[in-house]
Amino acid sequence: MKEYQIFYLCFYLLPSTADKTNKSIIFIFLVQSVFFVAAMFSIIMVLIFHYHKKKQVSPYETVYVVTGDGKIRNRFLLQGRKSFIITGKPGGKEVFIEDYGRSRHDKYIYGVCNLVSGIWYLEAFPGSHPLGIRKGGESVIYRLKEEIPYPVSCQDIIYVDNCKITMKQKYPEEAE
Numbered sequence: 001m002k003e004y005q006i007f008y009l010c011f012y013l014l015p016s017t018a019d020k021t022n023k024s025i026i027f028i029f030l031v032q033s034v035f036f037v038a039a040m041f042s043i044i045m046v047l048i049f050h051y052h053k054k055k056q057v058s059p060y061e062t063v064y065v066v067t068g069d070g071k072i073r074n075r076f077l078l079q080g081r082k083s084f085i086i087t088g089k090p091g092g093k094e095v096f097i098e099d100y101g102r103s104r105h106d107k108y109i110y111g112v113c114n115l116v117s118g119i120w121y122l123e124a125f126p127g128s129h130p131l132g133i134r135k136g137g138e139s140v141i142y143r144l145k146e147e148i149p150y151p152v153s154c155q156d157i158i159y160v161d162n163c164k165i166t167m168k169q170k171y172p173e174e175a176e
Contacts, residue, residue: 055118056082060154060167063113065095068162078167086110086160088129095163110160111144113152120167121149122158132159 058078065074076084076097083100087107100112111124111131124131124144132141136155144150152158158165 056115057118058115058120059118060120060169062168063097064166064168065097066164066166068164073163081115083112083114085112086131086158086165088161095160095165097165114149120152122152123147123149129161130159133157134159 058081060078063076063078063084064072065076067073073095074097078084081099085098085100086095087098087109088095090106090108095110096107108127108129109125110127110129111122113120113122115121122131122133122144124146126146131144133144133150133152134141134157136153141159152167154167154169156167
């Protein structure tokens with residue numbers, strides 16, 4: 001930044017003030033410096049705003065509930081959402097993805113997913129129905145402990161009764 005100010009002073013400001021006094025040159029340089037600092041501050045504030053806005057956006061586009069035979073049973077869009085809940089019928093054979101505030105009381109709650117700083121976290125609710133996750137390329141399915149947040153990536157598969165839940169990642173140009 002200082003190099004740009006010195007360049008500006010030497011090649012633009014000083015030649016234009018050849019017939020001015022030293023006080024007016026210093027005043028012009030100080031005014032120019034204040035405008036430069038204000039411009040840099042504005043740019044930094046815009047970058048901070050975009051960074052925080054990006055951290056509140058989901059890196060994933062859609063959540064899919066896939067049945068045991070590989071058919072997509074339910075699709076849930078994540079655009080503009082900060083959380084969702086995994087529910088099922090009391091018998092445990094059907095699994096649904098719903099908005100956290102809109103879940104019905106006649107359904108069993110398996111777990112909840114929350115978006116925190118651009119990362120989805122899955123928490124298993126207390127109860128007798130197990131909730132599992134298989135991380136990325138691993139072959140082991142981990143049973144989730146109750147009320148402990150687990151980060152979820154697009155390679156992970158969430159297991160709920162006889163269904164699998166996967167997340168589809170946005171394309172890089174859509175994520176920005």
